[in-house]
Amino acid sequence: MTVGQICEKLRLKSLTGDVGMDREVKGAYVCDLLSWVMAHAHEGDAWITIQTHTNIVAVATLIELSCIIIPENAEIEDDTIKKAIEEGIPILTSEQNAFMICKNLISIGLGS
Amino acid sequence: MGNISYEFPVEKDDFERAGEASSKIKKILRQLGMDSGIIRRVAIGAYEAEMNLVIHSLGGTIRIDIDPKSIIITAEDKGPGIHDINLAMKEGYSTATEKIREMGFGAGMGLPNMKRCSDIFEIQSIVGKGTKIVMKMNLKDGD
Numbered sequence: 001m002t003v004g005q006i007c008e009k010l011r012l013k014s015l016t017g018d019v020g021m022d023r024e025v026k027g028a029y030v031c032d033l034l035s036w037v038m039a040h041a042h043e044g045d046a047w048i049t050i051q052t053h054t055n056i057v058a059v060a061t062l063i064e065l066s067c068i069i070i071p072e073n074a075e076i077e078d079d080t081i082k083k084a085i086e087e088g089i090p091i092l093t094s095e096q097n098a099f100m101i102c103k104n105l106i107s108i109g110l111g112s
Numbered sequence: 113m114g115n116i117s118y119e120f121p122v123e124k125d126d127f128e129r130a131g132e133a134s135s136k137i138k139k140i141l142r143q144l145g146m147d148s149g150i151i152r153r154v155a156i157g158a159y160e161a162e163m164n165l166v167i168h169s170l171g172g173t174i175r176i177d178i179d180p181k182s183i184i185i186t187a188e189d190k191g192p193g194i195h196d197i198n199l200a201m202k203e204g205y206s207t208a209t210e211k212i213r214e215m216g217f218g219a220g221m222g223l224p225n226m227k228r229c230s231d232i233f234e235i236q237s238i239v240g241k242g243t244k245i246v247m248k249m250n251l252k253d254g255d
């Protein structure tokens with residue numbers, strides 16, 4: 001499944017235009033503690049987090065996460081979006097909470 | 113492949129640029145065509161070391177040395193040093209402030225992550241002088 005397909009099916013809004021829409025999403029990971037994510041998330045995971053500062057882009061780039069999904073329309077700093085575009089990491093937002101985003105990801109076949 | 117070395121300065125409290133040194137290190141390894149497994153380990157180790165310099169130190173440097181047999185990441189700072197290294201190495205131990213924790217740092221996982229990513233992990237610290245961390249990742253055939 002690609003980031004673009006997930007965007008469409010879950011009606012997520014991309015803040016980074018069409019950057020990285022063809023990246024493959026292999027799984028998903030939910031956590032707001034950055035070192036925990038560094039240790040446990042897998043390459044290709046969609047990362048659901050409420051953190052919105054620029055360092056999330058560094059984390060996603062370093063361990064090659066497929067995209068970052070920000071729940072509940074949390075506000076995202078402009079610098080973060082700028083950096084994400086530079087690094088080719090899609091940042092998507094949803095009005096739903098992390099639990100509902102996961103539920104929907106599972107229902108469209110992710111993680112099975 | 114000959115020996116290659118790079119050094120990057122890391123400033124205290126510079127959250128704007130935090131992660132840049134590790135990103136550059138990762139790009140160097142990619143350009144060298146290294147295996148994704150070893151790149152991931154180096155990236156994680158370098159990132160955790162870099163963030164600790166930004167958050168806990170007075171500033172310092174991150175260095176990478178690549179030779180045909182290994183990759184060595186060295187993080188060195190100019191203080192304040194660590195009082196109790198055994199305690200600092202424990203998963204979950206952190207002295208990060210509330211403000212830093214709100215940003216998602218301070219899980220107390222950085223040093224354990226560095227150790228897990230390295231084949232040889234060394235940490236030396238002198239209070240009032242600084243901390244030096246050396247992570248060595250051995251290269252296998254095919255890396």
Ligand SMILES: Nc1ncnc2c1ncn2[C@@H]1O[C@H](COP(=O)(O)OP(=O)(O)OP(=O)(O)O)[C@@H](O)[C@H]1O
Nearest residue numbers: 035164168169200206207217218219220221222223
């Ligand atoms: N370079 C350093 N200089 C001084 N103190 C340090 C340094 N690196 C680590 N420490 C101390 O060791 C503790 C543990 O470090 P560690 O990286 O494991 O966790 P953390 O940085 O607090 O949280 P996390 O890495 O999970 O975001 C820190 O909270 C800090 O007190």
Ligand SMILES: [Mg+2]
Nearest residue numbers: 163164222223
């Ligand atoms: Mg740390």
